[in-house]
Amino acid sequence: MSKVRSTSDESLIRIGELARRAGVPAATLRAWERRYAIVEPVRGPSGYRLYSPDDERRLRSMLALIDHGLAPAEAAARVLSAVGADAVLREQASAVPAPGLRAELFDALLRFDNAAAEQIMDRALAVLSADAFVREIALPVLRRIGDGWSEDTVTVGQEHFASNVLRGRMLGLARGWGGGSGRLALLACPPGEHHDLGLVGFGVALRGLGWRVTFLGADSPIDTIVACAEEIEPDVVVLSSISEELLARSAGEFDGFADRYPLMLAGPGASGELAARYGAAVLTEDPVAAAASLAP
Structure with a gap:
């Protein structure tokens, strides 16, 4: 069992928030803490167990390995072996x-x-x-x-x-990026755009800044994007493409959309001229920098 130390560090989070960010039940996290010591909580002034960014990083690495077919024990061992002191x-x-x-x-x-x-x-x-x-x-x-x-x-x-x-x-x-209580972003690529890894990276960076993410991903039909926005009422909608042509082709179908939801264009295909046609803003091509520009 991991040792629980005392601290007053305000940057630490409680297990409920860690569970939401990671996308796994709090009971599972407690079990993994006992069995594998994958996280090392500290004790806050109020007596609650608190978890650090390093704990979250180790946990996410473990979950990624589990997603690739490893058993939890083996995944934890690999992460701890890679991490060390x-x-x-x-x-x-x-x-x-x-x-x-x-x-x-x-x-x-x-x-x-x-x-x-x-x-x-x-x-x-x-x-x-x-x-x-x-x-x-x-x-x-x-x-x-x-x-x-x-x-x-x-x-x-x-x-x-x-x-x-x-x-x-x-x-x-990206596990658990829809959880929590932060602002909500809807991320999608227009019809015909099959390259969405930059958008995935953008979503991961947004999640690290406390946003919630609804990810539609590649080749999303326009009516699907619009219907989803009407359902979830996001704080921002980001449409990403490496192709200026694909973004230009979809511009007319978003008529009036930006009047209802803040709309951003992203990716190498985005330009100021296209953004004006959409009534949108343009995000920088670097996904992490783009996410930081949306920070509260």
């Missing part, structure tokens, strides 16, 4: 900087080596927050692979494999 984490962070991790992950993905890729991502998440992992590791590797495909140095099979591995890990980080 705080001093080891700092040493790993300086010894294996983001460029090195990106290069290792890129090479593993091109070799179709799923086990190596997962291990590298475990190491990255042991020292990086979820949004830092998205910004510094996942999306740069994805862009490099996309560039390689455009230049015929990466095959279609390699591109599909890499996208699926990165998607699995990023969606693991």
